[in-house]
Amino acid sequence: MENLVIEAEDFGVSAGGRALLRGLRFRAAQAGPLVIVGESGAGKSTLARALAGLAPGPATGALRVGGLNLAAASAAELRAWRRRRASIALQDAASALNPQHTLLEQVAEPLRLHRAMGARQARAAAADLLASLDLPASLHARYPAQCSGGQLQRALLAVALAPEPELLVLDEPTSALDAAARDLVLRRLRAEARQRRLAVVTHDLELARALQGQTLVLYGGSVMETGPAARVLAAPRHPYARGLLRAWPREGGKDLQGIPGEPQDGASGCPFANRCSQRIERCLQERPAPDAHGVACLRGGIVTVLAAHGLHKRAGGQPVLRGASLRVQSGETVAITGASGAGKSTLARVLAGLLRPDAGTVEMPGLARDGASGPARNGQGGQGGLAFVPQHAAASVAPHFSVFEAVAEPLAIEGRLDAAALQAAARQALTDARLPAADDFLRRPARRLSGGELQRLAIARALITQPALLIADEPTAALDASVQAKVLRLFLHLQETRGLALLLITHDLPVARHVADRILRLEGGVLTPLAPAPEDLSGQALNRF
Numbered sequence: 001m002e003n004l005v006i007e008a009e010d011f012g013v014s015a016g017g018r019a020l021l022r023g024l025r026f027r028a029a030q031a032g033p034l035v036i037v038g039e040s041g042a043g044k045s046t047l048a049r050a051l052a053g054l055a056p057g058p059a060t061g062a063l064r065v066g067g068l069n070l071a072a073a074s075a076a077e078l079r080a081w082r083r084r085r086a087s088i089a090l091q092d093a094a095s096a097l098n099p100q101h102t103l104l105e106q107v108a109e110p111l112r113l114h115r116a117m118g119a120r121q122a123r124a125a126a127a128d129l130l131a132s133l134d135l136p137a138s139l140h141a142r143y144p145a146q147c148s149g150g151q152l153q154r155a156l157l158a159v160a161l162a163p164e165p166e167l168l169v170l171d172e173p174t175s176a177l178d179a180a181a182r183d184l185v186l187r188r189l190r191a192e193a194r195q196r197r198l199a200v201v202t203h204d205l206e207l208a209r210a211l212q213g214q215t216l217v218l219y220g221g222s223v224m225e226t227g228p229a230a231r232v233l234a235a236p237r238h239p240y241a242r243g244l245l246r247a248w249p250r251e252g253g254k255d256l257q258g259i260p261g262e263p264q265d266g267a268s269g270c271p272f273a274n275r276c277s278q279r280i281e282r283c284l285q286e287r288p289a290p291d292a293h294g295v296a297c298l299r300g301g302i303v304t305v306l307a308a309h310g311l312h313k314r315a316g317g318q319p320v321l322r323g324a325s326l327r328v329q330s331g332e333t334v335a336i337t338g339a340s341g342a343g344k345s346t347l348a349r350v351l352a353g354l355l356r357p358d359a360g361t362v363e364m365p366g367l368a369r370d371g372a373s374g375p376a377r378n379g380q381g382g383q384g385g386l387a388f389v390p391q392h393a394a395a396s397v398a399p400h401f402s403v404f405e406a407v408a409e410p411l412a413i414e415g416r417l418d419a420a421a422l423q424a425a426a427r428q429a430l431t432d433a434r435l436p437a438a439d440d441f442l443r444r445p446a447r448r449l450s451g452g453e454l455q456r457l458a459i460a461r462a463l464i465t466q467p468a469l470l471i472a473d474e475p476t477a478a479l480d481a482s483v484q485a486k487v488l489r490l491f492l493h494l495q496e497t498r499g500l501a502l503l504l505i506t507h508d509l510p511v512a513r514h515v516a517d518r519i520l521r522l523e524g525g526v527l528t529p530l531a532p533a534p535e536d537l538s539g540q541a542l543n544r545f
């Protein structure tokens with residue numbers, strides 16, 4: 001069957017005075033399923049219904065499938081579209097099936113109506129179709145109320161398959177299935193994809209990978225990224241697509257790590273701007289469309305906040321770094337591990353600008369300066385900048401300083417804030433570091449703090465500059481197990497709420513595996529990627545498909 005091209009141009013759907021889809025632009029021309037992913041409320045089901053000619057409200061722009069513009073089609077044209085060319089299996093199978101008819105009757109009906117079968121022939125074909133989805137004859141005479149959720153989901157799939165449509169739209173087709181039934185349905189969908197066009201809505205990223213085809217990432221009713229599944233689900237380029245991937249339990253389940261805040265309705269610019277760690281002023285005003293790479297981002301996708309190339313450094317007459325190179329992206333956690341004496345702290349100080357390399361460069365290319373939104377950071381004049389948490393927190397804090405003096409020191413040196421603003425910034429930084437912000441704590445001498453409190457004070461002092469990148473050198477090395485856990489939870493919390501990038505220096509590999517997206521090992525003065533542990537490999541469950 002000839003592949004149906006699906007394309008949208010400024011396509012939107014509104015209902016109840018609210019835009020459910022807005023300004024959608026994408027083109028799915030290559031063979032294979034179109035797989036639509038995103039969080040709840042992203043507009044996935046609305047797009048699925050629109051593709052089936054069942055948009056829940058007025059549509060604007062164009063949504064073309066096989067040359068038919070569904071947004072401008074008449075009621076008669078939409079009925080004809082649904083009659084034979086397209087069918088849909090909705091997400092809630094229990095409400096989509098008629099409670100007064102048996103499973104067999106409901107599968108036989110479209111065979112009679114759309115394929116002109118007689119009653120006996122339709123019942124026989126319906127029985128075969130149900131059996132092919134592992135629904136035996138003993139279930140065919142049952143009513144929906146007598147079936148499990150997984151059985152209803154497969155029965156609804158049979159109803160959708162019965163007319164042999166050109167376009168088969170499936171909304172969460174495996175959400176209620178156990179592992180065995182899920183494998184069966186996946187094999188069936190792969191076979192169907194060779195005969196007809198599939199559009200599949202799913203929150204299951206394993207299913208999206210296994211179906212291959214083209215992936216469409218939605219957020220706030222808009223396209224964030226689109227492209228081949230093998231690329232989008234392995235190396236996403238949009239900050240939201242990366243966060244969605246990292247939130248999937250088998251990817252580490254980091255709760256949209258690096259993405260602060262909540263979705264915002266009615267944004268005039270990029271719908272993701274209020275949560276994006278790399279936004280600039282334009283992002284609040286202009287709505288991006290997917291570029292040539294399928295990424296809807298005014299900055300071209302995820303930016304690099306730190307890039308080091310060919311770093312060399314000698315210490316005590318001995319070479320410590322021998323051409324070390326790395327990149328850290330906005331909102332990313334990178335861990336650097338290595339044996340004691342490998343040069344990790346030297347590398348950290350070079351990256352933080354506290355030591356000059358003998359050769360090589362350190363750049364911060366992606367940090368916004370002109371036209372950036374948000375407060376100035378670390379003297380950069382806009383969102384951006386770098387802050388450093390040294391290895392020995394106690395030695396880095398003047399013991400005669402009060403907590404307030406210690407945490408406010410970076411901004412006090414800059415001298416840009418008045419006393420009230422400096423107090424407010426110090427209290428916020430302490431709160432973010434999960435330390436008290438009351439007056440008596442602000443007045444407490446730093447020498448009276450515990451080791452764990454000093455460590456968090458050093459973190460608060462770094463946070464007060466509102467950095468885009470935080471470099472932390474062995475932040476848990478001198479802490480007991482319970483305090484280590486608190487500090488690690490703090491880093492994860494900070495990345496979720498602030499969206500900052502984190503470069504963590506640690507000799508503790510389990511700590512690195514717990515928090516990092518990528519791990520690099522420093523050995524012989526060179527950085528090399530460390531492969532994930534076998535139990536961390538993404539997509540491991542796909543081996544069975």
